[in-house]
Amino acid sequence: MAGTLAEKVWEAHLVRRGEDGSPDLLYIDLHLVHEVTSPQAFEGLRLAGRQVRRPDLTIATEDHNTPTLDIDLPIADTTSRTQIETLRSNAREFGVRLHSLGDADQGIVHQVGPQLGLTMPGLTVVCGDSHTSTHGAFGALAFGIGTSEVEHVLATQTLPLAPFKTMAITVNGQLPPGATSKDIILAIIAKIGTGGGQGYVLEYRGEAIRTLSMEARMTVCNMSIEAGARAGMIAPDETTFEYLKGRPHAPEGADWDAAVAYWRTLRSDDDAEFDAEVVLEAADLEPFVTWGTNPGQGLPLSASVPVPAEIADENERVAAERALEYMGLEPGTPLRDVKVDTVFIGSCTNGRIEDLRSVAKVIKGRHKSADVRVLVVPASARVRLQAEAEGLDVIFKEFGAEWRNAGCSMCLGMNPDQLAPGERSASTSNRNFEGRQGKGGRTHLVSPLVAAATAVRGTLSSLADLDLPADVDLTTFDGSPLDGVGAAVPDTVVVELPLPLPVLR
Amino acid sequence: MEKFTTHTGVGVPLRRSNVDTDQIIPAVYLKRVTRTGFEDALFAAWRGDPSFVLNQDAYRAGSVLVAGPDFGTGSSREHAVWALKDYGFRVVLSSRFADIFRGNSGKQGLVTGIVSPEDIEILWKILETKPGTEVTVDLEAKTATADDVTVPFQIDDYTRWRLLEGLDDIGLTLQHADDISAFEAEREAWRPKTLPAKHLPSVEVVPARPAGSQA
Structure with a gap:
């Protein structure tokens, strides 16, 4: 049977198909954790005497509460500090990898996954944060969950889920100069409304999406939740593979070849049926x-x-x-x-x-x-x-x-x-x-x-x-380094971290 | 989880659409590490307004919230459900709920019943003309009754069954632990592992300083 991208990823993670109206049980490949929605989940594990089933599929970072000034000083707000210290002690107790404030890999959880090469096509990715939809830009099925579900994933590495409906959002043509991926998604939300995506996984397609850089695609998928959708996805392609290759956790050697061969199959079949379709013309878009x-x-x-x-x-x-x-x-x-x-x-x-x-x-x-x-x-x-x-x-x-x-x-x-x-x-x-x-x-x-x-x-x-100089190229904002400015990417040396991380400063 | 069969309590008309979870509980209240004690945070910004529905004596003890469409949009914070429950709400009725909020509610024993917009309007009129009217919510029959009016509501069968039985999701899933292990044994080698940790070389991150003291 012909399938959509979302259906293919769903099927590949089916631990158990639900019977008599009960939900399917889906395996979760990657669980991202941060300080705000996790303390009560770890506490639940502790009370029930449960462990984290797969610490090796779990990664935590500090992002929501962290100050952006004086990060080497104790956090002034005592409740914020308590929450962050709670994450640190939970990570130590349960053996979860944590990137703390001051660490070079600390940052917003939805940037940390992709930059480490942990976010990949064909995965199921969850996090106690609604903007987990960001990771769908890689062709992963990625969605936000509540704290009870965080606890559920920590304990079982699975989630019981009722199938989503699918919606194709096709953006034809090319964006005019000065318009960006952000304008695409703001225009989509204005068109379908904050409830328009309710119950759907959105799949973004069409020429305007294909020509976006990986990061620009992440912007589009990130705001899927603002249209009410749990997830947004984009089929992986050369842009995706190029972004991933060589990142610290990207597959290597034969694993890379096997992965890419599989990832190339992750696209909606030509005759796949969506439950809903929306079409936009990129040429009509302007800054929103x-x-x-x-x-x-x-x-x-x-x-x-x-x-x-x-x-x-x-x-x-x-x-x-x-x-x-x-x-x-x-x-x-x-x-x-x-x-x-x-x-x-x-x-x-x-x-x-x-x-x-x-x-x-x-x-x-x-x-x-x-x-x-x-x-x-x-x-x-x-x-x-x-x-x-x-x-x-x-x-x-x-x-x-x-x-x-x-x-x-x-x-x-x-x-x-x-x-x-x-x-x-x-x-x-x-x-x-x-x-x-x-x-x-x-x-x-x-x-x-x-x-x-x-x-x-x-x-x-x-x-x-603005009176922009004539030599500023308005068509290449995404992806290109500034003219005349060195954009050297540091060598991807891979090192092992001692675990649990030394955290309290 | 406590079993839910029927509940009778004061109905609260909330004539607003798109009540996002930032309105239900602003982010500043999310810093606590407990699961309880969020009652003061519920609708914190609106509670400062004396005309807000929960500031009126007749509705103060409310436990059945009747809200406009797209209730619970935005952030995934389960704190929104905890705040509603801590305040005393057992049921929210709306013509449309955000997915994550609806899921979180089901895990925490808060009933989210989907009622047609026309019936929401009828309930609003009853609750507004006779403040303090009690609403009886029957999860078995999937109905809500206020005064002499009974309206049907929808809730998915699985969530309803779990609520009626008071069952915990993790316990249910762990009944299938063998299926999970069997699935894990077949997972492809390319799928990522966070451990052992790999990353770019460690580099010192220079702390930013407040404006004025920045070099």
Whole structure:
């Protein structure tokens, strides 16, 4: 029978097919753990006298709570410190590999998996974090779980799951200059809504997706959850294999050949049937920005703040009125006139090296708008080190931005990086919920390019609003190092860590 | 897990759509390492508003939440379920739930019943015109009754069975430990292992300093 990519990965992990309406039991290849959603799960194991079944399929990192300044000092917030110390002691007790603050492999869990080469096509990947969908960019079936499920996976390395429906999202053609993968996904969410993906695994296809770099694909899959979907996937191809090859945990020798041969079969068959299909034309896309308090409330930057009175659906009208009141926006105001206080560049959505390169390319030789605070937070310590090796940190500092250590940071404001009440941000993160970046904070979700242009002008802006030098190539933002800046990748020397890691500092 | 058959308690009309888990419990409350004690964090931002439904005496003791569509979207935090339960809620009714939230609820004995938008509207009107009205939720019959109105709700059969029996998922799965071991024996060699740990050479990460003190 013809199958979709998601169905093929599902079938390959079937420990036991459910009978009489009970769910299937699926094997989990990779379990990512962080400090916020794991303490109660480890406590559950302890109370039941259970062990971690497969510590060798489990990896932990500190990201949500970690400060991005003074990381060598004790964490000032005592509850954050307790939570991180709890993860450290749990990792020691249960023998789980942990990358702690200050370690070169510490960072946002969804960057750590891919950069270590642990995230691969055809895997099932879970984490107690909804943005686990990021890993679907490799052709893995990856989804977020709650703490009870974290405990379940720790204890059994499996999950009971009812099958998902499948939705094909085809993006035809080529993106116009200045538009990015972030604009693709914001446009998709605006089109299908925050509940449109409910119960589905999304598969992104089409020319515009194929031509994206690996990191840009991760941005698209990352925000699948904002459309309500548990997971988003992209079939693996040469771009995927090239990204993986040589990474510390990538297969080697005969294992690599066997893996690639299998990975090439991981695509939806031509006659596979999806439960739903959505088609977008990339050429129609332009830089997107959200105006409201959920990621579906987005519009092209050239538009104006919507007028609720013109919205026919009563629920949507009420929601829009509420959102505009919270956001402090006047209906009909051109989005380009909206002034921001803070620009946040980072998160598991857009905190990777290509994102930082593209921002640096735009701001190089400029200075930020006087009233704007600009925060640049790499997704991981390795990303930070790479950026420093390329000299990007100097460009950010000369621009007037703050160059921080790695973590989730202002994406959700669990650490001190927060918006003050009423403060407005242009943020490359993934959620514009009320209070997400700090109580009373107002968030506009944007791409890194829009964030960069906004930081220059102080109002929501795109590259078209900047007087960019003629020699800046607008078509190669993803993936290419800055001209004239050394982009040497460190040698991939593989070493073994002593375990459990020495953690408390 | 405690068995759930029927529950009767004050219904709370929450006339909002897209109630994301950041609204149910803001991230600053997620730092605790316990599973209980989250009642104060429930809807923390909205509880500051005196007109918020849970600040009205008639609804304060509510245990059946009747919410707008797309309840529980966003973050996977199970703390959202713990906060609802710690406050006293046993049931949430909505026309559509986010997948992860619905799954988390089922693990924790919080019933999430899917009710048609029209019936949600009917329940809202009853609960708004007669504040303090009790709603009886019958999981066996899959119905919710307020006043003289009974509406059906949907919940998947497996979750319903587990809730009715009060069964723990891990215990159920471990009944199939042999199947898991058999599956593991067949896994391909290329699939990654996190141990022994491999990574790029260790490099010192320079701590960033607050603005002004940065070089």
